[in-house]
Amino acid sequence: MSDAWKREIEAIIRTLDLQPHPEGGHYAEIHRAAEGVAAGALPPRYGGQRSFSTAIYYLLGPGDVSALHRVASDEIFHFYLGDPVEQLRLFPDGSHRVVEIGRDLAAGQRPQSVVPAGVWQGARVKPGGRFCLMGCTVSPGFDFADFEMGERKALIDGWPEAGEMVEVLTG
Template structure:
């Protein structure tokens, strides 16, 4: 199976701004009205997507207003970069080789800068991403390279890799 096969099988489309390909597979029917001030209006309880990364279309640095849980489904392992509000950086390898320390699941907390790329030589990775409260495109913020480097100068090399 190839990345193109998966894109066609699930009718995936390019994920605007971030990169990669996605299809929304779940959106809760019930809404939450009383949310923190960072949200512009109500949200449903949760959303889920299938998300595909290729060597040329990866998850560029961005952040969202809700916690996200990524699940590895198929393909080659990925490297996930997280830059926390404190400036601490963390890189996780998400995949299925538990003996090598890969994790089948990764959590990204709200307002954490994040980006995800295939490990060098990989052809594709199919991930799931569950967001609660639900994801809305108005909750998405793309990274500005210069501003991010100014804010986190110790992470310059990592930031440049994921822009």
């Protein structure tokens, strides 16, 4: 990585006050709705009340991955700047899909992408890229109690056709 790109990434981290994320990369929560949904109005997978929505900035740099994980809510990813991201999704029916989040619409990339609740997902900057700054909006709002990291062997056993990318996106 050139010094110029390293300085740009460091400036983004500093300017947006990003912190290391447990799944990889850096993030900052920029919104958490003050109002929420009562526990009794939510499906049983939630252990209590949740905010109506939350939003974060999320940065992946060179060599970073968003390790495979799943959450209890739908997530909407928004592309802001940098290079496209490849996001692996592992569905409960045993199928998988790689989605590209970016700005090259003609190449099939999309600037927004929705990951349904409970779908395993992980991401990396598309090979050859340097970094990507995205946003992620979650509704009902994100809570770490709803967050589960994936285990490599179980995910490869469940989705063997995605095994190569599962290896890249698990520790």
